[in-house]
Amino acid sequence: MFASGLCFVGVTGIVRYLGTELPAVQSAFLRFAWGVVFLLPALIGVLRSGMPGLHLRLHLGRGVVHVAAVVCWFYAMARIPVAEVTAIGYLNPVLLTLGTVVFFGERLSLRRVLAIGVALTGALIVLRPGLREVTDGHIAQIFAAVFFAGSYLFAKRLSGIASAGQIVAMLSLVVTLALAPLAAWVWVPVSAEQIAWLAVVAACATGGHYCMSRAFAAAPIAVSQPVVFLQLIWAALLGWVAFGEAVDVFVLLGGAVIVGSVSYITWAEARQRRRVVMPEVL
Known part of the structure; x- marks a missing residue:
């Protein structure tokens, strides 16, 4: 998870370095086009094997939502500090929790409600509306978090009926094809x-997802989740060293609040699951 965080900070740092010379849609298209190249061997196998209609509809639905997410993210990354993009992005698991309640009928326990409330408080600490200007970059990153959560909901549904390789490969293909006409429209x-x-x-993005998958396979999410906060530390340091961005204590504090709430709910629910599956002592 440590290595995964470094990879994702590398992604944000490079996009920040590229700035606004390229339209967000064009940058996103080129990034995913390279992803298709890297995943081409797996993609060929997926296309040859075919898939049922339901699978295809879910892949297409996820691709559309993911397109909106990455365009918003690329737009935000070029306009607001690296650490702020990272901190606001921590809302993804919180929004995903809400999504599973709405779309999959999962129970919204008091523990979850409190954790969500604390996480949203952390987001307000980062944004501080009324105390400073909330720019279009901040708004774009909030929408990116919402759309990424939607994409993960599709992935959750697909995980029960498709392989991990198929899900990743099809995401890269569908997003690239969907971005192509948009990128052509604004091409520079x-x-x-x-x-x-x-x-x-x-x-870097591929390496980050690979390392994250290895982390989840090696240890419970409750163990690996707190390490995610280090990503905000690296992002703040990168912004300070490479781009002269001031280290905002409120961004670090808000990010810590969000990660803390997500880590707590992850740990608590993992503990609850262990109690449920523990055999009864007779």
Whole structure:
């Protein structure tokens, strides 16, 4: 999980470095196009094997939502500090929890309600509306968190009927195809250096997801989740060293509040599951 955090901070740092010279849609398209290249062997196998209609509809639905998420994220990343993008992004698990209640009928316990309330308080600490300007970059990142949560809901549904390789490969393909006409509409000349950096972005993102999967396989989420907070530390340091962004104590505090609430609910529910499956002593 430590390595995963470094990979994702690398993604945000490079996109921040590329700035606003390329439209957000075009940057996102080039990043996912490189992802298709990296995943081409797996993608060929998926397409050859085919899939039922339900699978295809879910893949397409997830792709559309994910397109909105990545465009908002690329837009925000080029306009607000790296640490703020990272901190607001921590809302994803909270929104995902709400989504599972609405769409999958999961029970919203008092523990979950309190954790959600604490996490939203953390988001307000980061944004501080009324005390400073909330820019279009902040709003874009909030929408990105919402859309990413929607994408993960599709992934949760797909995880029960499709393999992990199929889910990842189809996401890259569908998002690339969906972004292509949008990117063509706003296309500007792109340099070899920009293309190369976006290839590194795709490689870092792929490495981050791989490391995260290994972490989840090696230990319970309750163990690995607190390590996610280190990603905010690296993001703040990167913004300070590479881009001269001031280290905002309120961003660190708000991010800690969000991660703390998510970590608590993860730990508490994992403990509850262990109690349920524990055999009764006779």
